[in-house]
Amino acid sequence: MTLTYFLLFLAASAAAAATGIIFKPGEWYVGLKKPDFTPPNWVFPVAWTYLYVSVAYAAARIAPEAGSQIALALFAVQIALNTLWTPVFFGAHRLWLGLLVLICLWVAVAAMMLAFLQLDMLAGLLVFPYLVWLTLAGALNFRVWRDNPRAGAQT
Known part of the structure; x- marks a missing residue:
């Protein structure tokens, strides 16, 4: 791994x-009905900071490895999708989308984790908390969509 x-x-x-x-998130999000398992607001920036740093470190570990092309392509796909979610959910209020x-x-991310595991065990393990967090985020997104049928466009 290099610092670069x-x-x-x-x-x-x-x-x-x-x-x-x-x-x-703003007032729109504050006004939505959320499930009891919603973490406190302060948890989100802490969790995302940890996840972004650890996944960047994991990607840096596998980047110089022979055969890392698919793993790095999966990193690109997941970071693009990660970038897309916030404007779709919080910007456009498209809960279903x-x-x-x-x-x-x-x-x-699951595919990326498997690809990382094949190249570097530690790198793959560093991605696992991201997958866990996304599972929680998916459950939250689903419940907010289900429990707030009139909260923005649903298509």
Whole structure:
């Protein structure tokens, strides 16, 4: 792993994180009915910071490995989908479409984790918390969509 690889993957992650600065939850989200298992608001930036840093580190570990092309392509797919979710959900208020993006993101991250595991065990294991977090996020997205049928466009 080189510092250059880590900083490049971290920059991609920072770009994804920037959508959270541009498209904040705001009053619309505050007014939605949310499930009891919704984490407190302070947990989200802490969790995402940890996940972005650890996945950037994992990607940097596998980048110099022979045969890492598919794994790195999967990193690109997941960071693109990650970047897309926030403007879809918080910006456009498209709860169902947000859930669809999240399902695609979960599949991409699961595939990325498997590809990373084949190249570097630690790198693959570093992705696992991301998959767990996305599972929780998917459950939250589903419940918010289901429990708030009039909260924005549903297509």
